[in-house]
Amino acid sequence: xxxxxxxxxxxxxxxxxxxxxxxxxxxxxxxxxxxxxxxxxxxxxxxxxxxxxxxxxxxxxxxxxxxxxxxxxxxxxxxxxxxxxxxxxxxxxxxxxxxxxxxxxxxxxxxxxxxxxxxxxxxxxxxxxxxxxxxxxxxxxxxxxxxxxxxxxxxxxxxxxxxxxxxxxxxxxxxxxxxxxxxxxxxxxxxxxxxxxxxxxxxxxxxxxxxxxxxxxxxxxxxxxxxxxxxxxxxxxxxxxxxxxxxxxxxxxxxxxxxxxxxxxxxxxxxxxxxxxxxxxxxxxxxxxxxxxxxxxxxxxxxxxxxxxxxxxxxxxxxxxxxxxxxxxxxxxxxxxxxxxxxxxxxxxxxxxxxxxxxxxxxxxxxxxxxxxxxxxxxxxxxxxxxxxxxxxxxxxxxxxxxxxxxxxxxxxxxxxxxxxxxxxxxxxxxxxxxxxxxxxxxxxxxxx
Amino acid sequence: xxxxxxxxxxxxxxxxxxxxxxxxxxxxxxxxxxxxxxxxxxxxxxxxxxxxxxxxxxxxxxxxxxxxxxxxxxxxxxxxxxxxxxxxxxxxxxxxxxxxxxxxxxxxxxxxxxxxxxxxxxxxxxxxxxxxxxxxxxxxxxxxxxxxxxxxxxxxxxxxxxxxxxxxxxxxxxxxxxxxxxxxxxxxxxxxxxxxxxxxxxxxxxxxxx
Ligand SMILES: [Cu+2]
Numbered sequence: 117x118x119x120x121x122x123x124x125x126x127x128x129x130x131x132x133x134x135x136x137x138x139x140x141x142x143x144x145x146x147x148x149x150x151x152x153x154x155x156x157x158x159x160x161x162x163x164x165x166x167x168x169x170x171x172x173x174x175x176x177x178x179x180x181x182x183x184x185x186x187x188x189x190x191x192x193x194x195x196x197x198x199x200x201x202x203x204x205x206x207x208x209x210x211x212x213x214x215x216x217x218x219x220x221x222x223x224x225x226x227x228x229x230x231x232x233x234x235x236x237x238x239x240x241x242x243x244x245x246x247x248x249x250x251x252x253x254x255x256x257x258x259x260x261x262x263x264x265x266x267x268x269x270x271x272x273x274x275x276x277x278x279x280x281x282x283x284x285x286x287x288x289x290x291x292x293x294x295x296x297x298x299x300x301x302x303x304x305x306x307x308x309x310x311x312x313x314x315x316x317x318x319x320x321x322x323x324x325x326x327x328x329x330x331x332x333x334x335x336x337x338x339x340x341x342x343x344x345x346x347x348x349x350x351x352x353x354x355x356x357x358x359x360x361x362x363x364x365x366x367x368x369x370x371x372x373x374x375x376x377x378x379x380x381x382x383x384x385x386x387x388x389x390x391x392x393x394x395x396x397x398x399x400x401x402x403x404x405x406x407x408x409x410x411x412x413x414x415x416x417x418x419x420x421x422x423x424x425x426x427x428x429x430x431x432x433x434x435x436x437x438x439x440x441x442x443x444x445x446x447x448x449x450x451x452x453x454x455x456x457x458x459x460x461x462x463x464x465x466x467x468x469x470x471x472x473x474x475x476x477x478x479x480x481x482x483x484x485x486x487x488x489x490x491x492x493x494x495x496x497x498x499x500x501x502x503x504x505x506x507x508x509x510x511x512x513x514x515x516x517x518x519x520x521x522x523x524x525x526x527x528x529x530x531x532x533x534x535x536x537x538x539x540x541x542x543x544x545x546x547x548x549x550x551x552x553x554x555x556x557x558x559x560x561x562x563x564x565x
Numbered sequence: 566x567x568x569x570x571x572x573x574x575x576x577x578x579x580x581x582x583x584x585x586x587x588x589x590x591x592x593x594x595x596x597x598x599x600x601x602x603x604x605x606x607x608x609x610x611x612x613x614x615x616x617x618x619x620x621x622x623x624x625x626x627x628x629x630x631x632x633x634x635x636x637x638x639x640x641x642x643x644x645x646x647x648x649x650x651x652x653x654x655x656x657x658x659x660x661x662x663x664x665x666x667x668x669x670x671x672x673x674x675x676x677x678x679x680x681x682x683x684x685x686x687x688x689x690x691x692x693x694x695x696x697x698x699x700x701x702x703x704x705x706x707x708x709x710x711x712x713x714x715x716x717x718x719x720x721x722x723x724x725x726x727x728x729x730x731x732x733x734x735x736x737x738x739x740x741x742x743x744x745x746x747x748x749x750x751x752x753x754x755x756x757x758x759x760x761x762x763x764x765x766x767x768x769x770x771x772x773x774x775x
Contacts, residue, residue: 158645187601211647211660212683243681244649244658250686267771274771300686305679306652306726307758363743388763389687389772424770432769474770515768562643 118531158208162269163559166199166337168277174548179331180225180338182347182365184359184542186529188336188503188552189226198223198339200555202235204269214240218270220341233341235270236291248301255372257342257558260380261314262286262396264424264434265471267558271339276511277525277554278335280469281489282420287339288326288346289369290398294318294377299386308388314396315381322373324403325414325442329463332503333489341370342370347389349540366410373413374406382420393423395515404460416444420464429474437468463502466490479516485509487529505531518560525552578746579739582704583723585753590707593760594725594751595629595693597700598711600736601718613669615639616680616690618646623680623690627726627762629700630692635669645767646755647683648739654678654694677726686773691726716742719748727757 164265170189177183178190189197202220209215218235238256245251259271263283268274271287279287298314331349340346349363382396398420402413413550418440419437425433446459466491493500515521529548536542583594600670617624640646640663644750648659650746654676659667661684672678675696682688693700699719702711711721720736732755739747 158663160644174567188632208645208661208684211658231671244647244683245681246651248651250681263698264771267774291665304729305677306728308761387773388759389768390773426768428769430769473769475767 128193141375149412155371159206159294160208160561161205161456162561163201164270164272164520165201165270165557166198167196167556168552168554169196170194170553171551172548173550174550176545178224179334179349180328180347182350184331184540185350185535185548186332186334186336186451186531187548188334188338188455189550200270200339202270212242212244214242216240216455219471220270220339222338222341225338225340225344225346231373233343235339235341237342240486250300252298254296254298255294257320258296259286260290260292260296260396261298262394262398262420262422262436264392264394264422264436269558272556273337274513274515275471275473275483276485276509276513277523277552278337278509278527278550280436280468280471280485281335281487282338282436282469285328285333285334285467286493287326288334289340291340291342291370292316292318292378292380293320293370295304305335305454308386308390310384310386312384312386312444313382314384317377319372319377319402319417320370321378322406322413323367323369323371323411324400324402325416325465326367326411327369328465329414329431329442329491329502331504331532332491333467334522335487335507335527335529336508339368344368363531368409368411371411372407373411373497374403376403378402390426391424394421396420404445416465417442432473432475434471434473435469438466440465453477455535461493462495463491463493466492479514481511481513481515482512483509483513485511501532501534503531503533507527518558518563520552520558521556522550523552523554526550527552567626576713576715577741577744579714579719579721579741580746580748581703581709581711581721581751582721582749583707583751583753585757586671586755588752591725591727591753591757592705592707594703594707594709594723594752595627595700596696596711596721596723597629597693597695597697597708598714598719598739599695599697599720599736600699601720611635613637616692618642618648618682618688621646621682621685621688623688625702627691627693627702629702630672630694630696631698631700632673632675632696633671634694636669636692637665637669639665644711645684645721646688647745648680649683650678650680652676653679655692658683675759677724679726680774693724695722707712714741723751725757727760728753729755729758732757 172189174185176185178185180443193286204218207215217237222237238254238258241253248384265283272292294317300312305307346367380398384394386392399417402415404415406413420438422436441464443462448463469487471485473483490504491502509527511525513523532545581596583591611631614630614636645661649662654674655678670672672694675694678692680690699711722736734751
């Protein structure tokens, strides 16, 4: 509980700042109300406290402590944990212009994790449409619009405690810092069919892929904040500081390494609130030969296909599929010899999930998710499996919107990692399980008026 | 009641039933009668109308008004809306508001006005501005009644955003006289698009990210 109190204390400052800003905006709104043809400034926020009682079972220690585990928690964390406290704040600065900031406290995942940092921060401009085309422009640090699972405030999931492997990774290593344009339109007047396109250019995210290779895919709910320095698995080769230029084993996934922008783009089709299909391409365009600030560039790119379908009787189906690769310079050779970072390799990244969910009487939700994931090297037979596995996740959630929810989630992850005996002296196969009872308390501005 | 009070004025109802291509009733269809003889006028001028916003939806989803009507757009939600239209019949914008911030707007040009919200992508509403005081909207049984039309010739039209323009039934000519009610039946030729689903209640999946 001390952890929770600490977290509350550290969230108090941004919350106060947000409230002060809110008061200022409201004050202005009152002035404007006197001139009724003018608009009202407004602010919206959601404050959320995520705690969970966890019973993990894993042969490894948690990755957030520099371990090899796919889980956020290991057996030493059994019991109550404060997962996250955050404020998701939106200021409507002018009609069509919104500032959004997610200020986040998480208690784990690196030496300087004990504070408040920003997860997303951007300005969004939506000009009032002058035709059927609805344009939107965002600039700042934000998630690409890929996840169909993280639609809640602060990129939280309404479905369960942990995220799918794909979205866990987006939360860990992907946070473009740049400009995104998107457009949506109905295909014709009255039609439920809409088409959308989006495209972005961004800096940062050059080391993305590092954690995915060295640790493998993971499934949890910890999102990396903009300035987080994540711990890395205890790679023996890295104990020689000369190779990587520093002695610590860490990752700052959103750093810019080569000064070259990356980009993403996609198309979307919707049919009312019944169906959605999206196809996109992401490429950080990082130079794998570039080294800066203690980190290498990893050229990570992927295609992403996602779809969701509303079914009768409160059922819904969601699926995402990610297929990509990462180019990087390795210092390891299969016989374990120690070489400089000169060998250019390409690894394939692939993950998918399918989730069936059902919402009953607007309060009870049951979700079942299957995840499959892989990191492998195809180029030099025999194929090298850096990580290959599957996971089943079953969650029940009782939810009172904008107040609280309680989730009971059971998860089992099975994986195989051929490299691990020689990299870490660890067993190549592992089964990890976790039972979580998550309790989320929420204060939503829409409830205050 | 009107008939009782004014026995000398000759008038009658037009009852309308609207069916889809399969013969099932269609609700929420605008029905209006345009007089073909100038004699058949005599409304006291258009009344005021209200397009409410509740639960992040336009209420009603389809509002029919006579040209010249002033429409209010009160926002009864706890969240702000930013209502706009880019339709030729009425281009306007009511920036970011709650409650009754903006004065009513006058809708003069007959035609379809599509309403959107610049904050909530899923919000969609329609105003049909017609050049007649005799209009209504069908109920769930596909039925509507235009009451107490003065004697004369009328063209009766139906309209819904769910029909493609080519699939709208043609206007029907009818004559009201001798106080006898007319019954008209309209049928859509093509398949109708599904009704717009407003965001009432919670949805199983997330369609608009937080
Ligand atoms: Cu709105």
